[in-house]
Amino acid sequence: MLYRTAGQFKTSYKSDMALFPVRQDAVLLMVILGFAWVVFPLTASEFAFQTLLIPILIYALAAQGLNILTGYAGQLSLGTAAFMGVGAYACYKLVTLFPWMNPIVAILLSGIFSAGVGVAFGIPSLRIKGFYLAIATLAAQFFLVWLFEKWGWLYNYNASGAIQVPNLEMFGHYVAGPQASSITQYYVVLAVVTLMTVLCINLTRGTLGRSWKATRDMDIAAELIGINLMRSKLTAFAVSSYVVGVAGALFVFMWRGAAEPNLFDIPLSFRILFIAIIGGLGSILGNYLGAILIVGLPVVLGTVPQALGLPVSSAMVEHLNIMIVGALIVFFLIIEPHGLARLWALIREKLIIWPFPH
Amino acid sequence: MKMLTKLAGAAALGALLAGGAMAEGLYAPNLAYRTGPFAATGIPLMNGQKDYMELMNARDGGIGGIAIDFDECETGYSTEKGVECYEKTKGKAIVTQPWSTGITLQVLPKTNVDEIPILAPGYGFSPMADGKVFQWAFNTPLSYWDGASILIKYLGAQGDLKGKKIAFLHLDHPFGKEPLPFLEAAAEAQGFELLPIPVGLKEMQNQSAQWLQIRRERPDYVIMWGWGAMNAGAITEAVKTKFPMENMLGVWWAGHDADLKIVGDAGKGYKSVSWSFPNPEAPIMADLQKYVVEPGNTQSNAEEMSGVFYSRGLVISMILGEGIRVAQEHAGKAEISPADLRWGLENLDITEARLDELGMTGMVPPFSTSCDNHTGHSGGWILEWDGEKFVKASDLIMPDSDMITPLEEKAAMEYADANQPWPVNDSCGG
Numbered sequence: 001m002l003y004r005t006a007g008q009f010k011t012s013y014k015s016d017m018a019l020f021p022v023r024q025d026a027v028l029l030m031v032i033l034g035f036a037w038v039v040f041p042l043t044a045s046e047f048a049f050q051t052l053l054i055p056i057l058i059y060a061l062a063a064q065g066l067n068i069l070t071g072y073a074g075q076l077s078l079g080t081a082a083f084m085g086v087g088a089y090a091c092y093k094l095v096t097l098f099p100w101m102n103p104i105v106a107i108l109l110s111g112i113f114s115a116g117v118g119v120a121f122g123i124p125s126l127r128i129k130g131f132y133l134a135i136a137t138l139a140a141q142f143f144l145v146w147l148f149e150k151w152g153w154l155y156n157y158n159a160s161g162a163i164q165v166p167n168l169e170m171f172g173h174y175v176a177g178p179q180a181s182s183i184t185q186y187y188v189v190l191a192v193v194t195l196m197t198v199l200c201i202n203l204t205r206g207t208l209g210r211s212w213k214a215t216r217d218m219d220i221a222a223e224l225i226g227i228n229l230m231r232s233k234l235t236a237f238a239v240s241s242y243v244v245g246v247a248g249a250l251f252v253f254m255w256r257g258a259a260e261p262n263l264f265d266i267p268l269s270f271r272i273l274f275i276a277i278i279g280g281l282g283s284i285l286g287n288y289l290g291a292i293l294i295v296g297l298p299v300v301l302g303t304v305p306q307a308l309g310l311p312v313s314s315a316m317v318e319h320l321n322i323m324i325v326g327a328l329i330v331f332f333l334i335i336e337p338h339g340l341a342r343l344w345a346l347i348r349e350k351l352i353i354w355p356f357p358h
Numbered sequence: 359m360k361m362l363t364k365l366a367g368a369a370a371l372g373a374l375l376a377g378g379a380m381a382e383g384l385y386a387p388n389l390a391y392r393t394g395p396f397a398a399t400g401i402p403l404m405n406g407q408k409d410y411m412e413l414m415n416a417r418d419g420g421i422g423g424i425a426i427d428f429d430e431c432e433t434g435y436s437t438e439k440g441v442e443c444y445e446k447t448k449g450k451a452i453v454t455q456p457w458s459t460g461i462t463l464q465v466l467p468k469t470n471v472d473e474i475p476i477l478a479p480g481y482g483f484s485p486m487a488d489g490k491v492f493q494w495a496f497n498t499p500l501s502y503w504d505g506a507s508i509l510i511k512y513l514g515a516q517g518d519l520k521g522k523k524i525a526f527l528h529l530d531h532p533f534g535k536e537p538l539p540f541l542e543a544a545a546e547a548q549g550f551e552l553l554p555i556p557v558g559l560k561e562m563q564n565q566s567a568q569w570l571q572i573r574r575e576r577p578d579y580v581i582m583w584g585w586g587a588m589n590a591g592a593i594t595e596a597v598k599t600k601f602p603m604e605n606m607l608g609v610w611w612a613g614h615d616a617d618l619k620i621v622g623d624a625g626k627g628y629k630s631v632s633w634s635f636p637n638p639e640a641p642i643m644a645d646l647q648k649y650v651v652e653p654g655n656t657q658s659n660a661e662e663m664s665g666v667f668y669s670r671g672l673v674i675s676m677i678l679g680e681g682i683r684v685a686q687e688h689a690g691k692a693e694i695s696p697a698d699l700r701w702g703l704e705n706l707d708i709t710e711a712r713l714d715e716l717g718m719t720g721m722v723p724p725f726s727t728s729c730d731n732h733t734g735h736s737g738g739w740i741l742e743w744d745g746e747k748f749v750k751a752s753d754l755i756m757p758d759s760d761m762i763t764p765l766e767e768k769a770a771m772e773y774a775d776a777n778q779p780w781p782v783n784d785s786c787g788g
Contacts, residue, residue: 046445046448046449047445047446047449050441050442050445051441051442051445051446149530149558159535159536159538159539159769160459160463160483160532160535160536161530161531161532161535162463162532164463164467164776164777166776166777166778167777167778167779177467177777178467178468178470178471178777179471179779256437256438256441256464257464257467257468258463258464258467260460260463260531260532262531262559263437265559265560299442302442303446313430314390314429314430314431314432315390315392315393315430315432317432318393318432318434319393
């Protein structure tokens with residue numbers, strides 16, 4: 001009904017392969033972007049910015065980086081948090097060594113360091129696969145967190161061992177640090193995330209993305225048809241780590257404001273992996289849906305008892321929250337093992353052919 | 359789809375009503391952790407804090423005639439949840455009680471913008487003592503550097519420290535690293551050798567490598583800066599390696615009854631510095647029994663209530679309560695603002711006489727704060743484990759302020775410089 005495709009004719013190969021073969025998809029995206037760029041910023045409270053909008057975008061971006069590696073190129077990684085840490089520490093060093101640098105430039109540059117480290121730890125992927133590769137990336141996780149703790153230069157020999165985001169100015173507005181307003185930070189995050197998403201969508205649809213998918217589906221077959229596996233795997237590691245590194249820099253500079261090394265420890269890696277898996281491996285949309293479920297839903301659920309005036313203690317709310325979110329994850333994975341993105345794809349398909357069942 | 363609509367509906371409802379539902383009175387939220395890896399140590403503290411405020415409301419009808427709406431927001435000791443709680447409560451809160459060094463570090467720079475006092479009794483960043491720079495932060499009655507200084511002073515009284523070797527076993531985390539600048543300065547001044555031994559967060563329960571190092575290096579003393587699972591790990595490991603317990607000392611967070619009960623008699627002689635002490639004879643304990651325990655408004659139990667941590671919770675809420683009272687007297691109204699409370703916390707004067715009035719004799723050393731002294735530097739006692747409970751092993755020992763104050767001022771200025779623009783209150787005297 002809403003998705004009636006009658007009358008939308010494709011007269012050329014180009015229009016058939018367009019980003020939005022169905023007009024309604026484009027309209028829906030415009031509505032969502034309208035909300036993200038105009039409606040939310042105008043209506044959101046400080047609480048909504050700091051606990052819902054900004055973190056969901058940043059987590060979705062991190063999951064998107066991981067999804068390139070795991071979902072598109074099929075290389076399982078457990079080191080996401082460590083690569084985020086590389087981005088965050090690189091950004092910290094950049095803004096403290098070169099205080100005149102534009103913060104957004106620093107954030108985008110810090111991804112390059114992370115990409116370099118990612119490629120270095122991706123080299124073993126040429127020889128080992130699957131769970132064995134996961135162990136190799138786990139080594140990256142442990143080694144990098146250890147490095148963040150021990151290498152004093154990284155945190156400017158701060159007595160507490162933590163990095164603290166200074167106040168950073170851009171065109172007369174504070175964009176990072178305690179003086180920055182939430183709405184400015186939200187727009188910076190949104191702009192970077194939008195840019196990265198456009199980049200990822202186009203990369204995954206192009207030659208590179210196809211060679212990644214071929215590698216994922218069957219690497220021997222891919223090699224036989226002439227795909228250079230080394231190039232394919234290492235570019236996946238590079239692009240993935242770049243996006244993850246940028247997400248890490250945003251994570252600390254646009255949201256947390258301070259970070260200690262153990263923030264980038266394995267629980268964060270798992271959290272991002274869960275977002276990617278529950279959202280749907282091998283999709284861009286899934287990362288956003290996963291982040292809404294894993295990051296946003298607990299926050300919303302936490303406010304419900306108080307809003308309804310139920311006399312539940314906050315520790316109890318926390319326990320209930322863990323149970324409800326856990327149950328929902330199980331529920332969604334049972335009804336659609338391929339994740340939320342696939343669930344949406346099925347709903348959309350049903351809407352297109354409605355009212356006919358087939 | 360239906361599910362999603364319902365969820366969206368609930369979310370919208372939640373957002374709509376979030377502002378509306380609140381109880382009457384002064385809103386004093388506590389970022390509690392009754393869940394997560396540190397819950398065992400958190401629960402007695404949270405219970406103590408909550409019960410004190412329950413007592414005020416039940417016995418005196420609040421403070422200055424207004425009820426205290428003491429609310430908990432659960433963080434599970436996670437910094438992320440802590441920031442969420444801070445954002446959730448800051449709209450109407452008169453105080454932030456962040457309850458973890460990680461959360462304190464996050465909210466410290468924000469309070470200058472939001473103008474809400476942070477009350478971090480006995481934790482947080484030691485240079486917060488400098489009230490000129492950290493206008494909104496309070497770590498009464500004693501900072502970590504004070505604690506380290508008291509321990510060194512106590513050890514110095516046992517014999518000259520020159521040429522001695524002191525191992526500093528600490529959590530490799532902002533909290534554990536906190537006293538290092540002071541200890542390094544003290545080592546230089548007094549000629550002892552300092553041996554920092556970090557314990558990673560992942561190694562808390564298995565410290566065999568660290569204790570192997572201790573056995574090899576044979577330090578004269580071990581000072582422990584531990585929290586949560588690390589304490590029990592270190593104490594059992596010390597017993598196993600037969601390290602003489604009387605030469606092992608901990609910070610106040612490493613003086614938890616339950617950690618020592620595991621080893622019982624073998625832990626005899628272990629010491630911990632403390633700025634609070636349980637006094638079962640104190641009148642407040644009888645009042646708590648009558649007004650809070652008997653009506654069934656407590657989550658605590660008799661055994662917990664006799665412990666060090668529960669009574670520390672009481673002291674922490676007392677500090678907040680007194681801050682509110684002083685602020686009310688100064689402002690001339692019951693319903694104070696966060697700025698009023700800051701004035702109150704800056705002008706605390708907890709004397710022996712006042713403690714007697716409160717019914718808390720001997721539970722905390724007397725102290726007073728001022729505009730440029732946000733800690734109070736009350737001094738502390740050395741507590742010793744006698745096999746069953748902690749007993750006082752020393753008189754009140756005062757920290758070496760001559761040495762600490764310049765360090766504090768230097769660190770505070772460094773912090774302010776790194777976080778420009780940072781408003782500094784130069785109107786403070788002294």
